[in-house]
Amino acid sequence: MAVGGKATFLEKVGYGFGDMSSSMFWKIFSYYLPFFYSNVFGLSLAHAGTLLLITKLYDAVSDPVMGMIADRTETRWGKYRPYLLWCAVPFAVCGVLTFTTPDAGYGFKHVFAYITYLLMMTAYTAINVPYGAMLGVLTPDSREKTVFSSYRMFFAYGGSFLALAIFEPLQNFFQGMDSGVTVADSWQYSMIVVGIICAILFVMCFAMTKERVKINAPVSGNSSILKDFKSLVSNGPWWILLAAAIGILLFNSIRGGAAAYYFKDVIGGNAIFSCGIFLAAGEVANMLGVALAVPLSDRFGKKTSYMISLVVAAVLSIFIVFIPVTPAGLWALMGLQILISIATGVTLPLLWSMFADIADYSEYKNGSASTGLIFSSSSMAQKFGGAFGSALILWALAGFGYDTSEAAVQTSTAIGGLKAMMSWIPAAGALAAAVVVAFYPLTSKRMSEISAALADRRQKQTEQ
Numbered sequence: 290m291a292v293g294g295k296a297t298f299l300e301k302v303g304y305g306f307g308d309m310s311s312s313m314f315w316k317i318f319s320y321y322l323p324f325f326y327s328n329v330f331g332l333s334l335a336h337a338g339t340l341l342l343i344t345k346l347y348d349a350v351s352d353p354v355m356g357m358i359a360d361r362t363e364t365r366w367g368k369y370r371p372y373l374l375w376c377a378v379p380f381a382v383c384g385v386l387t388f389t390t391p392d393a394g395y396g397f398k399h400v401f402a403y404i405t406y407l408l409m410m411t412a413y414t415a416i417n418v419p420y421g422a423m424l425g426v427l428t429p430d431s432r433e434k435t436v437f438s439s440y441r442m443f444f445a446y447g448g449s450f451l452a453l454a455i456f457e458p459l460q461n462f463f464q465g466m467d468s469g470v471t472v473a474d475s476w477q478y479s480m481i482v483v484g485i486i487c488a489i490l491f492v493m494c495f496a497m498t499k500e501r502v503k504i505n506a507p508v509s510g511n512s513s514i515l516k517d518f519k520s521l522v523s524n525g526p527w528w529i530l531l532a533a534a535i536g537i538l539l540f541n542s543i544r545g546g547a548a549a550y551y552f553k554d555v556i557g558g559n560a561i562f563s564c565g566i567f568l569a570a571g572e573v574a575n576m577l578g579v580a581l582a583v584p585l586s587d588r589f590g591k592k593t594s595y596m597i598s599l600v601v602a603a604v605l606s607i608f609i610v611f612i613p614v615t616p617a618g619l620w621a622l623m624g625l626q627i628l629i630s631i632a633t634g635v636t637l638p639l640l641w642s643m644f645a646d647i648a649d650y651s652e653y654k655n656g657s658a659s660t661g662l663i664f665s666s667s668s669m670a671q672k673f674g675g676a677f678g679s680a681l682i683l684w685a686l687a688g689f690g691y692d693t694s695e696a697a698v699q700t701s702t703a704i705g706g707l708k709a710m711m712s713w714i715p716a717a718g719a720l721a722a723a724v725v726v727a728f729y730p731l732t733s734k735r736m737s738e739i740s741a742a743l744a745d746r747r748q749k750q751t752e753q
Contacts, residue, residue, distance in 0.1 A: 296501060316448075328695075353518075356662035359419040387406050431740050435582065446576040446579060459483075539677060543714055554691075574627040578631040598632045603716040606719070643731065646736050649740065
């Protein structure tokens, strides 16, 4: 049952604030945490890689649990929205703790890193899974979900741009403010600033949005939980999008996480712009891609637009390996970053919108919607991709013989590995995702039929 009339512009902006907050943390964690653990915190490459893999795999497995909890939550504020208010401050605090370096021996620091990052991933799941599931209850209209998703991703990339643009300057500011501030201190202080911003944004998201659709949610009980999982694993479109999401997130996490190493050791003193500017420019370009998502999906459909964007991103990424370290070459690198980011910017609003379609498909097929569980699966895919991407970066660096000492001169093998992690390796993930999506069956025509059938069913249930 839909309630409250048509969604307003301010609701769409408010919904965007949620992923603006989430993405500020996500991009800093994806792009800077491997470098932080290996070059600031002081973990070995092997230990840091294993840490990122284990903690993110735990986080991915916890997502469906949180999805089922959220599906069964009933409050005066709705099912999913309350978690934005309840978890905003813990989310920020855990982020700061993760970037805190204790003055202790290696063993204690190693354990501290596991505890704080596990807490961070738990807080991220507790707030982000319900936030994602909200897309299924903000509007009953499939196209309007794409619009909401586009606002979400536009603000997500805006948040990513803000985080990446201020993170290095904040570190420099804090180090310059007092000679007693260490490099490790500057990372922690910078995260305090980012954490405060993120907590405020989530509270604003809670205040500005409304759950407008009353779905047929599952009841409590072990039999219902088993039924939810059965419905999920028998949902063919879900499997397709799950695999595609892992592929594109491998693409993003490997390219983004390798960038700091690439700028330090491949470009080095020849840089005419910083890694932060390079990554921030990509976020602005992502926003342009988000703006193209709705018109492209209206013209070609979600599936075709998604596939084309992935292929374009993969092909352009391959050219990076041939870029010379010259002023002209570096401007070409920036140009490729912008074009690649426009292409990937198109994909994420479509991905989230297609997960919302899958939730409707599940309700149509099974009679009840496990919206939180389905959206948690998308978050799970994100974390699987991020986990393997971050771990692969560090393990690959170790395999290529990368030296983490400050004044190290890297071998040709290590340099070649860094170039591959900016080009060939992520491109393979994007191409694999494009191939998988070719089998996705929920076309625009099919979703129109499902939406009409669900509207009729919900109306009848309301009248009973």
